[in-house]
Amino acid sequence: MAGHKIYKMAFASVYPHYITKVEKKDRTKEEVDEIIRWLTGYSQNELETHLENKTDFENFFEEAPKMNLNRDLIKGVICGVRVEEIEEPLMQEIRYMDKMIDELAKGKKMEKILREV
Template sequence: MVKHKIYTMSFSNVYPHYVTKAERKERTKREVDEIICWLTGYNQEELEEQLERHTDFETFFTNAPKLNPSRSLIKGVVCGVRVEDIEEPTMQEIRYLDKLIDELAKGKAMEKILWDS
């Protein structure tokens, strides 16, 4: 089976697009980082290390310290596909992140985007 090209794409190449999307809607890099850390279990220092290493998406999620158990509660559509219906685990993790960043860019409060597991 051929892997989707996003799996081999460097997370650090896409990360600035997440930040730009948020900042265009008056949100901050700090909020983007908070979302990423909430989802993956990386702390800020570990996240920055992954960015510096140019870790690919597949490795970024595979090596995540502790994927948030509440992530399975994330619902909605990204790129025309319901995130809860995605069967491939790595793609689902990527789309969970996309959905959370979309919610941030739509102006949703951080307390409503992130919740305790």
């Protein structure tokens, strides 16, 4: 998994930007956390521990207890790339999270964001 500097970037350094992005659109930190927990299987305490420990993205996803099986239902474009076409598994996980946060900021209902069928 060489190459992308985001892999070694602390998840905690990006997390506040997710919060700021959604709060500008009257959404909440709690909703961001719910999305992250849904995607990764982390508990709230585990998520907060990773934030405190400044875990990098690579380890954040590698250590995720249970990646949600419905994450392949996440479709669309983020940063000019279709998430379902990203070939690198770690980059795809990162972009899935970005896409869900983007949907939250755009006002989508949580049921749709969390791909409840």
